[in-house]
Amino acid sequence: NAGVTQTPKFRILKIGQSMTLQCAQDMNHNYMYWYRQDPGMGLKLIYYSVGAGITDKGEVPNGYNVSRSTTEDFPLRLELAAPSQTSVYFCASTDWTENSNQPQHFGDGTRLSIL
Amino acid sequence: EDQVTQSPEALRLQEGESSSLNCSYTVSGLRGLFWYRQDPGKGPEFLFTLYSAGEEKEKERLKATLTKKESFLHITAPKPEDSATYLCAVFNMDSSYKLIFGSGTRLLVRP
Numbered sequence: 001n002a003g004v005t006q007t008p009k010f011r012i013l014k015i016g017q018s019m020t021l022q023c024a025q026d027m028n029h030n031y032m033y034w035y036r037q038d039p040g041m042g043l044k045l046i047y048y049s050v051g052a053g054i055t056d057k058g059e060v061p062n063g064y065n066v067s068r069s070t071t072e073d074f075p076l077r078l079e080l081a082a083p084s085q086t087s088v089y090f091c092a093s094t095d096w097t098e099n100s101n102q103p104q105h106f107g108d109g110t111r112l113s114i115l
Numbered sequence: 116e117d118q119v120t121q122s123p124e125a126l127r128l129q130e131g132e133s134s135s136l137n138c139s140y141t142v143s144g145l146r147g148l149f150w151y152r153q154d155p156g157k158g159p160e161f162l163f164t165l166y167s168a169g170e171e172k173e174k175e176r177l178k179a180t181l182t183k184k185e186s187f188l189h190i191t192a193p194k195p196e197d198s199a200t201y202l203c204a205v206f207n208m209d210s211s212y213k214l215i216f217g218s219g220t221r222l223l224v225r226p
Contacts, residue, residue: 003156041218042123043204090158090159094212096212104149104159104161106159109157
């Protein structure tokens with residue numbers, strides 16, 4: 001059971017370039033999330049999804065876009081990379097329901113540098 | 116505004132020296148509090164969920180407790196392999212299940 005898989009693990013971008021961070025989960029979880037973690041800081045929510053076809057903004061959505069066409073995949077798109085987007089990006093998923101507070105399961109992150 | 120504050124930011128212990136990490140929170144209608152462990156270069160790994168004041172959970176050398184304003188992660192006789200960053204997160208009655216994370220405590224246990 002692979003859990004949450006993120007690719008790539010590392011990437012260096014030039015200012016203004018675009019890229020897509022991939023996230024896939026094989027646990028049939030409805031809820032998926034994208035976070036960013038800056039050095040010495042906690043995780044900040046970028047976007048989340050409660051199911052295929054449904055996405056919503058988190059705390060820091062500017063400069064990012066997401067889509068959720070399947071239950072398994074939740075890619076994060078950076079259109080015009082800026083130095084402020086240098087960070088470690090984590091994807092997470094959960095099968096949380098109103099009656100069960102299941103934890104979020106995390107991938108191992110994508111380390112992104114924008115120069 | 117919902118907030119989570121963790122202290123200390125960093126903690127150095129000798130092997131076998133017990134201590135506690137603090138997570139204080141301000142949230143409207145706490146529904147649950149999570150503790151995660153994060154190793155360098157890895158994603159957070161789930162440790163505990165606490166739901167109500169007075170609740171306690173244990174796992175090996177770790178014990179998590181919860182009051183109405185804060186949670187403690189007690190580490191008894193730590194070993195070097197307990198070295199990691201420990202993250203606390205809360206979520207409230209908003210059914211969107213969005214977690215609010217603290218900035219973590221970096222724990223180093225020296226042999």
